[in-house]
Amino acid sequence: MTGVELFGRHDELAGISGFLDRVRQGGCVRLIRGEPGVGKSALMTAAAELALSQGMHALRASGSEFEADVGYSCLNQLLLPAHAALDRLPPGPREALSVALGFGAGAPPDVLLVCNAALLLVTELAADRPVVLVVDDVPWIDRASAVVLGFLARRLEGRRAGLLLSARTGSTSFPGLLSEHVVEPLDDEAAGRLVETLHPQMPARVRRRLLDLAQGNPLALLELPAALLGSARRTVPDAEVVPLSDRLQAIFAARLTALPDATRQVLLLATFEGAGDVRVLRAALPDRPSLEDLAPAERAQLVRVDDATARIAFRHPLIRSAVVAMSTHEERRTAHLALAGAVDRDRRAWHLAAAALGPDEEVAELLDDAARRVLLRGDGFAAIAALVRAAELSTTSAGRGRRLAEAAYIGAEVNGTVDDAEILLTDARRAAPDSAGSLHAASAAAFLMINGDGDVNTAHRLLTGAIETGDHGYRADDPALVEAMHTLLLLCWYGSTPEHWKPFFSVLRRLRPQPPDLLALAADSFADPVRTGKAALPRVDAVLRTLTDDVDPARVVRAGTAAVYLDRLGDCREASWRLVRHGRDGGAPRRHLGALMHLCLDDYLVGRWDEAEELADEGQRICDTGGYPFFAWYFRYSRAILAAGRGRFDEAYTLADEITHWALPRGVAAAVLFAHHPRVLAAAGQGDHDAAFGHAAAMSPPGVLASHVPHCTWVMFDLVEAAVRIGRTTEATAHVRAMRDADVGALSSRTALLQAGAEALVLDDDEQVPRLEAALAGAERWLFDRSRVRLALGEKLRRTRSAAQAQQHLLAAHGGFAAMAAGPWLSRVAGELRAAGYRPATEQRGEPTALTAQEAQIAQLAASGLTNKQIAERLYLSHRTVGAHLYRIFPKLGVTSRAGLRDALSPPAV
Incomplete structure (x- = not known):
């Protein structure tokens, strides 16, 4: 027994402990019931081990189908360890029990004598220490042993002995039983922890599918992963139908064997139909069999029919797999053909494909169409499966190669099935060597190259060459060309030079009748927004309005990409969160990652730093474990x-x-x-403004907003501020002039704020402060940049104008930095406030600012010397949350470090 086997069994183990207590007090009998595979045997093992650890006798036996006809075989297994104690019995009972157990020769003993002898033996053993008889799988014990155990069950009261038995749900009750306990499947939390412990690297989609299929059955949770992880691609549309291990097959097929053939045929149709729609089954069924033949399965509780919704539900998902395993090839083919005439077009394609006996281009085309529709709904795995099956049904090598190349591209770019993508790409090249030059193959190869050990420049050349030599005619409605252009856009951005972008824009200008909206928008807003971003502004709202609930996940991520440097990621948050939740439930990891990237960037700008750190950790984990x-x-x-x-x-x-x-x-x-x-x-943050200037200038030199380096707009204020602080006013002025000439303030309210902030630092005319305050009023969303600009403005006002006006901006900055737990900036603004002569009213009275209840608790624990991690463990928080609280606590108490907490929290001396 291992601890892993008993996840989620706290109540059951407590019940076993109570049972053993009752055994010590004077006897107890209990039956544990449960479905096959639910973990009854693990609990019986736990009971025996717990009894032994408490100094009790623990005698074990288990029923066996192969010994069910051997008299007293179970009793022999149970009492064999106590063989030496037979000598303590009187001669008659000793001889009778010895013969019954096969230890001695003689005439068959009287049953009642054997029963009394067994009771005497248990009583003798209990005189030394309590005895627990543990008998697993009672329905399979032999009849003679069952009689003896039933005799014991009615006579153990008053003796320090107990009988613990297990049986499957639905089996006959054991005679003389006093109490029963039903073992339920594991709940979702316990099942999830079990899977995480056994398979910590299991992909999220496989984990979700495993939990859905197993429905809390521990045996299924232990044995299904081999089948699920061993299948690289789904090749059937029914997620519930998976190969079963021998043990699972035996469990879930046991109750199917007694059903009539007609009933099993209806169950097979219901399995392949998948949704449980009675109307579809009725349309698919001929006169015989009919839905009336489902009755035996209902009576056997294998399925339930909901009259109100006209739906059939299998009692356990793995019954479907057992139904398929017990069917013949021709039965499966007939079922698929029957369903093909009764379902929608996507399902029809799959059923016809399952029934196909050889290559069939018509069915392959149907699967092609189905793949594109399911991909738009975000199910890249189903799209790959459809294309792989379509390739198998292709009548030409070119068609096979094209479909495998497209599946490879989806696998690499959308789903993260990188190993599978490499296999598919190899298969595509083997099927049709010319397919290696196709756009899907080139896009997949470029992605695999950069995601492996290859470099961006080689991948860029590969994809550019494939686009320029393709036979697409530069049609803007060619899906492969559009996908290749989106991939090329990212490769150009990774390269970050005008030379990388030239071939992209050359192809973009040739697209007819015009480039797709998202591609055109990203070309203007993402490549070089300093120069072309304003042209994208009239179109960005139209694109963002298309991010509805049913939109293609690729469109959501690409819209976010187009919105990054126009500071419109906030308008994508709802759609991005949908992709994150979908990814956590097993959806496409590439889209999950894209959404996480955009949420992290937006969170940073708006001050949701705790959430940003959590999402960044999540993204890092997916990258490290998901390929x-x-x-x-x-x-x-x-x-x-x-x-x-x-x-x-x-x-x-x-x-x-x-x-x-x-x-x-x-x-x-x-x-x-x-x-x-x-x-x-x-x-x-460290006050090293020379280094800050140098790093900002490395992104974009002073006086220049570098071409095709869009992220230079994120450090343009930093460069100006650092230059001013180290006396490089010429460079600071040149950079402000470059910002003005480019009119970066027109891109968003945030860039308008940064431009106004930089101008206020450099220029001395009277209009700058009012202009900056107007920009601040329109930039409420950008907490970090707003707080930094207020800090810089407050510092300048304190030195050149009004301390009171400076205090207003410094206090606002203080609140912003405290909310983000931005420690270095918080210390800096606190110093400026002191220099401006500001003292909080509570500080003037010698009283600390009031802390919340949680802040007070964290402050006390930190003052006692505990680390953030120790505090987090004690209060069930994350260590980052503790750190954020401490940064808010410090200014409230008028301290700048943990060292000052103890004095600040100590009561004043009397």
Whole structure:
């Protein structure tokens, strides 16, 4: 027995402990019932081991189908360990029991004498210490042993002995039984923990499917993973139909064997139909069999029919697999053909494909169409399965190669089935060597190249060449061409030079009749928004309004990409969260990652830093375990800027260095540039403005907003502020002039704020402060940038104008930084407030600002010397939440570190 086997069995184990207590007090009999595979045997083992650990005798036996006709075989198994104690019995009972158990020769003993001898033996053993008889699988014990056990069950009261038995639900009650306990399947939480313990690297979609199929049955949870993980691609539309192990097959097929053939045929139709729609079954069934033949299965409680909804539900999903396993090839084919005439077009394609006896181009075309429709609904796995089956049914090698190449592209770009994508791409090339030049094959190869050990420049050349030599005629309605262009757009962005973008825009201009809306929008808003972003503004709202509940997941992620540098990610949040939830439930990981990236970026800008850190960790985990190593740099970047903002400088620099060292040999220039951003923030937080200026200038030189480096807009204020602080006013002025010339303030309310903030730092005319205050009023959403600009403005006002006016902006900045737990900035603004002569009213009275109940608890624990992690464990919080609370607590108590907490919380001396 292992602890893993008993997840979720706290109540059952408590019941066993109570049973043993009653045994010690004077005898007890109990029967444990449950469905096959529910874990009865594990509980019986736990009971025996617990009894032994408490100094009791524990005698065990188990019923066996192969010994059911051997008299006293179960009793022999049960009492064999107590063979030596037979000598303590009187001669008559001793001889009778010895003969019955096969230990001695003689005439068959009287049954009553054997029963009394067994009772005497148990009583003798109990005189030394309590005895527990543990008998598993009672329905299979032999008749003679059952008589003896029934005799004991009615006579153990008053003796320090107990009888614990197990039986399957529905079997005959045991005579003389006093109490029963029914073992239910594991609940969702316990089943999830069991799977996580046994298979921590299991993909989310497989884990979800396993939990749905097993329905809490521990044996199914233990034995199904081999079948689910061993099948790289789904090749049938029925997610519930999976190969069963021998043990599972025996369990779930046992009650099917007695059914009439006609009943099993109806069950087979219901299995393949999948939805349980009685109307579809009625339309698919001929005169015989008919739905009337379902009655035996209903009486056997294998299925339930809901009259109100006209739906059939199987009692357990794995009954479907057992039904299929017991059918013949011709029965399965006949069922699929019958259903093909009664279902919608997508299901019809699958049923015809399942019934096909050889290549069939008409059915392959139907599956092609079905694949595209299910892909739009976000089910990339079903799309791959449809294309793979369509390839198998193709009548030409070219058709087979094209379909396998498209499946490879979906597998690589959408689903994260990278290993499968490589296999499919190899199969495509083997089927049709010319397919290696197809756009789907080229897109898949480019993705696999950058996600492996290849570099961006080689992948860019590969895909550019495939597009320029393709036979698509530059038609904007060619799906393969459009997908290739979206992939090329990302490769160009990774390269981050005008040379990378030239072939992309050359093809974009040739698309006829015009480029698709999202592709055209991203070309203007994502490639070089400083110069072309304003042209995208009239169209971005129209695209964002299309992000409805049923929109293609690829469109959601691509709309987010187009919205990043126009600061419109907030309008994508609801749609992005849908993809995250879908991904957590086993949906396409690539779209899950894309949505996480966009949520992290938006969270950073608007000050949801706790959520941003959690989502960045989630994205990093998916990349590390789900076959997406390339995209891990995005989440390292998010983690790095958050670490820098919160004062974890070593962590920020380490993550930035990891990004740089990974990206340089692969030609991912965008990642190299991004890595300067956390360094800028960390250096500024440490007061090293020379270093901050250097890192900002590495992204975009002073006086220049670098071409095709869109992220330079995220550090343009940092560059100006750092330049002013180190006396490089010429460079600061040049950068402000570049911002004005580009009119970056027109892109969004945030860039308008950053431009106004930079101008206020550099220019001294009287109009700058009112202009900046107007920009602040229109930028409520951007908590971090708004707080930083207020801090810079407050610092300037304190030195040049009114301390009172400075205090107003500094206090607002203080509140913003406290909300984000932005420690370095909070300390800086606190120092400015003191320099401006500000003292809180509570501080003037010598009283600390009131803490919330949770803040007070965290403060006391921190003052006692506990670490954030220790506090988090004690209060059931995350350590990051504790850190965020402490950063809000420090300014309330007028301290700047943990060291000051004890004095601040100590009562004043009397």
